[in-house]
Amino acid sequence: MSDARPEKKTRDYTIFDDEMETRGFDFGLIVRLMRWMRPYRRQGLIALVFVLLAASAAVLAPVVVSRVVVDGILLPTSDAGAPDFGQKALNAFLSSLLDLHPIVAACILYGVWTVLWAAFGHGFRVMLARTVLNGLRDLRRDLFAHLETRPSSFYDRVAVGRVMTRLTNDIETLFELLAGFGVLLGEFVPFFVAVSIMLALNPTLTFELMLLLPLAALATWAFRIVSRQVYRGIRSTMSRLNENLQENLSGIEVVQLYGREEINFQRYTGINEENREQENLAVRIESYYGPAMDSMAFLAMAAIIWFGGQHVFEGAATLGSVILFAQFADMMFRPIVAMGEQWNVVFRAMASCERIFQALDWDEALKEPEEPKPLPKDLKGQVTFNHLTFGYTPGTTILKDVSFDIKPGERIAIVGPTGSGKTSLIRLLCRFYDVPANSILIDGIDIMDVMPSEIRQRVGVVLQDFHIFSGTVYDNIALGNPAITREMAREAARLVHADPFIRTLPQGYDTMLTERGRNLSHGQRQLLAFARVLAMNPEVLVLDEATASIDTETELVIQDALSKVTQGRTSIIIAHRLQTIREADRIVVLAGGEVREIGSHDELIAIGGLYKTLYELQVQDVAGTSKNI
Numbered sequence: 081m082s083d084a085r086p087e088k089k090t091r092d093y094t095i096f097d098d099e100m101e102t103r104g105f106d107f108g109l110i111v112r113l114m115r116w117m118r119p120y121r122r123q124g125l126i127a128l129v130f131v132l133l134a135a136s137a138a139v140l141a142p143v144v145v146s147r148v149v150v151d152g153i154l155l156p157t158s159d160a161g162a163p164d165f166g167q168k169a170l171n172a173f174l175s176s177l178l179d180l181h182p183i184v185a186a187c188i189l190y191g192v193w194t195v196l197w198a199a200f201g202h203g204f205r206v207m208l209a210r211t212v213l214n215g216l217r218d219l220r221r222d223l224f225a226h227l228e229t230r231p232s233s234f235y236d237r238v239a240v241g242r243v244m245t246r247l248t249n250d251i252e253t254l255f256e257l258l259a260g261f262g263v264l265l266g267e268f269v270p271f272f273v274a275v276s277i278m279l280a281l282n283p284t285l286t287f288e289l290m291l292l293l294p295l296a297a298l299a300t301w302a303f304r305i306v307s308r309q310v311y312r313g314i315r316s317t318m319s320r321l322n323e324n325l326q327e328n329l330s331g332i333e334v335v336q337l338y339g340r341e342e343i344n345f346q347r348y349t350g351i352n353e354e355n356r357e358q359e360n361l362a363v364r365i366e367s368y369y370g371p372a373m374d375s376m377a378f379l380a381m382a383a384i385i386w387f388g389g390q391h392v393f394e395g396a397a398t399l400g401s402v403i404l405f406a407q408f409a410d411m412m413f414r415p416i417v418a419m420g421e422q423w424n425v426v427f428r429a430m431a432s433c434e435r436i437f438q439a440l441d442w443d444e445a446l447k448e449p450e451e452p453k454p455l456p457k458d459l460k461g462q463v464t465f466n467h468l469t470f471g472y473t474p475g476t477t478i479l480k481d482v483s484f485d486i487k488p489g490e491r492i493a494i495v496g497p498t499g500s501g502k503t504s505l506i507r508l509l510c511r512f513y514d515v516p517a518n519s520i521l522i523d524g525i526d527i528m529d530v531m532p533s534e535i536r537q538r539v540g541v542v543l544q545d546f547h548i549f550s551g552t553v554y555d556n557i558a559l560g561n562p563a564i565t566r567e568m569a570r571e572a573a574r575l576v577h578a579d580p581f582i583r584t585l586p587q588g589y590d591t592m593l594t595e596r597g598r599n600l601s602h603g604q605r606q607l608l609a610f611a612r613v614l615a616m617n618p619e620v621l622v623l624d625e626a627t628a629s630i631d632t633e634t635e636l637v638i639q640d641a642l643s644k645v646t647q648g649r650t651s652i653i654i655a656h657r658l659q660t661i662r663e664a665d666r667i668v669v670l671a672g673g674e675v676r677e678i679g680s681h682d683e684l685i686a687i688g689g690l691y692k693t694l695y696e697l698q699v700q701d702v703a704g705t706s707k708n709i
């Protein structure tokens with residue numbers, strides 16, 4: 081590893097994985113998560129007001145039935161002066177205002193509270209979802225922006241699949257968590273309002289009824305313990321199913337070529353069966369839990385009749401208040417049921433939350449100069465490698481004391497056996513990694529003193545694998561650079577001979593390219609790559625020559641395109657087929673990360689060293705089929 085890289089970058093990025101779900105509730109994570117919700121606190125506050133209003137409406141409707149209708153109208157003598165929260169007065173007012181029988185007025189009042197309960201409940205859910213979705217959109221945006229700016233050294237260590245999970249599944253789980261909190265809030269607020277009313281009406285009966293709550297909590301706790309294991313099993317089989325599917329479909333050609341269909345089918349079927357068993361178990365457990373909680377509610381009803389009946393006989397309670405208790409019994413148990421259901425979500429979401437924050441805390445970054453030097457407007461394109469030594473990981477050395485100078489406008493080729501460090505050299509020039517100070521210079525300026533983004537604007541790279549983004553041909557040439565007009569893109573394509581084949585595409589330059597460019601041949605992709613770099617017009621051009629063999633006709637077209645893109649600019653070509661670089665001004669031969677030979681083709685052949693050996697090996701190969709080294 082280069083000495084320019086600070087210590088902290090060696091941090092282990094693999095410590096957290098699926099096992100994180102065993103972690104407990106962490107309030108700190110929730111507080112941190114709330115930072116993304118803060119800009120939408122007004123909506124959150126409105127949601128809170130709505131839930132309070134909905135809870136009030138939900139408890140007032142039963143009060144109308146019990147205290148107004150039963151205690152006030154049907155059995156007025158049983159009214160022991162217990163509180164009615166203004167409902168009797170409201171009903172009397174409504175009845176006289178509309179000139180209606182008090183029972184009819186009570187029905188209307190009941191209807192009004194029910195409609196208000198539904199309306200406020202709707203408002204609560206909408207406002208809560210809006211707050212949560214806005215916050216999570218911002219969190220996902222921040223996470224994407226963060227991941228997009230991590231350096232290559234980071235992605236050398238962290239699996240892309242794992243990073244993707246954080247942006248998709250983990251954010252989705254956070255939505256479940258926050259929505260789950262909403263569900264709990266929606267259940268607990270009416271619970272507390274109902275309990276306060278019950279206490280005001282008859283504290284003894286309330287306490288007697290509350291004796292059942294620990295029983296319900298115990299059942300919920302047992303359910304949570306058992307179901308947690310089962311749900312973990314379900315998630316594990318689901319992710320294995322997805323992994324298996326993704327692996328087999330992305331490598332479908334290899335699967336079919338090697339006749340692995342049956343083996344893969346058997347393997348998939350096995351996991352599929354495991355998944356069915358776990359799902360089945362979950363359904364069975366849930367089917368015990370639901371009725372158990374229902375029985376608890378029935379038990380509560382029996383307790384109300386038992387204790388409440390005695391209170392009525394003793395004159396300590398009105399019939400209406402006992403009926404009210406019966407109506408509230410459900411409200412008392414619902415939060416416990418909801419907790420049982422949300423518990424697993426909360427714990428799974430804790431792990432997701434932690435994984436997301438861990439990703440946001442990945443602070444590995446390229447070293448940027450404190451006072452960046454701009455590259456001159458008229459960059460000559462002189463590139464100097466000055467005693468460059470580099471390794472990807474501590475203790476390893478991939479490039480050793482590499483020194484050579486590329487003159488402005490020079491066309492230089494880098495050759496060497498596989499693994500000799502050719503690609504690493506250009507990745508360093510493009511500033512994908514930090515390098516020791518003064519080890520790579522452009523026009524005499526240390527690249528560590530220049531912003532990496534500026535270097536990438538002036539050093540154009542054509543990689544072996546032309547990466548196609550979803551979009552049109554034009555989008556793929558311009559890559560979103562507004563300075564590249566359609567005409568410029570077309571001109572670039574014309575120069576590198578890509579124009580004729582683009583015109584044959586169904587919508588020409590507006591043809592959508594499919595994933596991984598499957599609707600383009602290898603040669604066509606190479607030509608598009610040339611067009612892309614030519615449209616960018618960089619002063620220094622780096623070309624990682626494709627190793628795949630292409631037909632002679634395409635080869636000639638590509639050779640001509642190559643000479644056009646390299647014309648008048650410093651060009652560094654990583655060559656695998658030595659015949660293609662005979663025209664290079666100079667050839668640098670790398671072996672084991674060291675520069676072995678430098679010179680023109682003729683000079684190197686004359687020396688009779690490694691280059692000559694490599695060249696002869698290729699020439700000896702059957703005429704017409706070149707062998708890659």
Ligand SMILES: Nc1ncnc2c1ncn2[C@@H]1O[C@H](COP(=O)(O)OP(=O)(O)OP(=O)(O)O)[C@@H](O)[C@H]1O
Pocket residue numbers: 236472473478496497498499500501502503504505709
């Ligand atoms: N991201 C990386 N992390 C760790 N080691 C790496 C990384 N990339 C390359 N290497 C190692 O660095 C050495 C040089 O690799 P490099 O790709 O630069 O060679 P190359 O000459 O371009 O090879 P080829 O001709 O096969 O493309 C190899 O031993 C390789 O295993």
